[in-house]
């Protein structure tokens with residue numbers, strides 16, 4: 475499965491910051507119940523890699539990837555844990571040899587036309603616009619489409635229930651990602667039904683968009 479196919483499979487991707495394996499299992503179950511099938515587990519917490527391992531084992535129907543990948547060691551560890559794709563806030567040069575060696579579907583972060591062109595030339599036609607809202611959001615994506623029509627984006631950073639559909643309606647957007655699908659307040663409260671409802675609403679909106 476290539477990166478674009480993974481984005482289209484979404485087309486809404488929860489960006490998850492997990493504090494424990496048990497929490498990861500509960501949140502993922504709740505999101506699956508709402509119809510989400512693609513998950514980005516950020517490597518920002520000590521529980522992340524164990525979480526990936528357990529999620530891959532517990533939910534074979536889910537596509538589990540990792541986010542916040544910043545170096546080759548993280549990428550290797552994530553692949554060993556069973557991650558099926560990887561996402562980064564950028565495209566650090568130090569990652570390129572590991573990406574070439576592993577051929578894992580990879581979504582690099584970009585924020586400018588030059589970064590988008592460099593990532594395209596490195597072999598990545600599907601890219602994450604990050605942080606989407608802060609760097610120009612919908613108007614920026616519209617402006618990028620004319621000169622760079624062969625680059626497809628997954629905007630993340632500042633996406634939420636009220637603006638996701640506007641992004642998904644753009645011709646160069648295949649997916650949107652964000653933490654709004656599993657917000658910390660609902661996770662801490664153990665409000666799994668609330669998370670299922672957020673997921674279902676996001677998917678319903680994406681189908682209208």
Ligand SMILES: O=C(O)C(=O)C[C@H](O)[C@H](O)COP(=O)(O)O
Pocket residue numbers: 489514516541542543561562563604630631632633651652653654
């Ligand atoms: O670390 C990564 O690889 C990322 O993917 C970054 C995330 O996309 C953003 O941190 C989500 O931003 P919010 O939805 O505004 O909370």
